[in-house]
Amino acid sequence: MRxxxxxxxxxLHLHFTGSMRVATLRDLAAQYEVRLPSALTDDDPLRVPADERGWFRFQRLYDAARACVRSEADMRRLVDEAAQDDAAEGSGRLEIQVDPTSYAPFVGGITPAVEIVLDAARTASAAHGTEVAVVVAASRTRHPLDARTLARLAARYAGEGPGEVVGFGLSNDERRGDTDEFAAAFRIARRAGLASVPHGGELLGPAHVRQVVDALAPDRLGHGVRAGEDPALLGALVDGGVALEVCPASNVGLGVYPDVADVPLRALVDAGAQVALGADDPLLFGSRLGAQYRAARDAHGFTDAELADLARASVRASRASDDTRARLLADVDAWLAAPDPDA
Structure with missing residues (x-):
């Protein structure tokens, strides 16, 4: 096998704090004399039930890790290491998602926080050969007016190249907030040419996916796996060209499915969905991007040709430039054309 x-x-689905290496988290915790929960450092992937108590535990751990990112140097380190790790796994394009609100107090505001991440993305792209662009995300747990502020900020830095903002997202617990109230923020982002990339369809089912689609007009749906429970809805997503950012490890970690083999990856692909595999939060779920492709091979029986199709789908769903897309797609073809070492 290749x-x-x-x-x-x-x-296309990697969160800023969640991208952190465990070793880096240990370093930062020691630097700031922070006592970390053992669940963040024991190298045991997080497993919680798919209810509010499970989400609370996940969010508490995520917040504990985020509290260790307290300076411009810390933020730059995370971007650089995320790019380095992605490059080692064959990723030629990373669109990392960040909510600058949490880091703003340490660097003078949300604008400096975004600018630090964008500059770090440009530097990391040049250093590691993986294009790093940014998705600015609002949180469902905050007021929708905060989301509008972030959307206007994201629009100022809109572009498609390394170190530019390519999308606007909405993250955190799908059960929180009123989706319709975030529609104005997404209209601001779309007018600036940004991709609409809200979370939806992981913790909640098809009815919530429909609400997200109607209110926020996504180009890509963060997760979206539960759409497979409604064939008509899935067909509408396929017909509308809405890509699904499927993150098998986090689906299992958050209790949505008992095992990676139960994630409906094959069913989504067979239905014609454009699927881009993502790692979501490797810090908590214990596996990076490469492991998601290995799961597709080992747990779902994807052939090398089908894995190449998954890679192509991720490239096409990205907001990379036409030149970058063409280059990466040609490289996928070359990978598949190479002799199978097991043949």
């Missing part, structure tokens, strides 16, 4: 680490691909 080496999946050499398969060119795009990574």
């Amino acid at each position: 080496d999946l680490a050499k398969l060119p691909k795009a990574h």
Whole structure:
């Protein structure tokens, strides 16, 4: 079987704090004399039930890790290491998602926080050969007016290249907030040419996906796996060209499915969905992008040709430039054309 680490691909669902290496978290915690929960450092992937208590535990751990990111240097380190890790796994394009609100107090506001991440993305792109662009995300737990502020900020830095903002997202617990109230923020983002990339369809089912689609007009849906429970809805997503950012490890970690083999990846692909595999929060769920492709091979029986199709789908769903897309797609073809070492 061909080496999946050499398969060119795009990574479209990776959160800023959640991208952190465990070793980096340990370093920062020691620097700031923070006592970390053992669940963040024991190298045991998080497993919680798919209810509010489970989400509370996940969010508490995420917040504990985020509290260790307290300076411009810390933020730059996370971006650089995320790019380095992605490059090692064949990712030629990373669109990393960040809510600057949490880091703003340490660097002078949300504008400096975004500018630090964008500048770090440009530097990391040049250093590691993986294009790093940014998705600015609002949180469902905050007021919708905060989301509008972030959307206007994201629009100021809109572009498609390394170190530019390519999308606007909405994250955190799908059960929180009123989706319709965030529609104005997404209109601001779309007018600036940004991709609409809200979360939806992981913790909640098809009815919530429909609400997200109607209110926020997504180009890509963060997760979206539960759409498979409603064939008509899934067909509408396919017909509308809405890509799904499927993150098998986090689906299992958050209790949505008992095992990675139960994630409906094959069913989504067979229905014609454009699927881009993502790692979501490797810090908590214990596996990075390459592991999601290995799961597709080992747990779902994807052939190398089908894995190449997944990689192509990720590239096409990205907001990379036409030149970058063409280059990565040609590289995928070259990967598949190479002899199978097991043949």
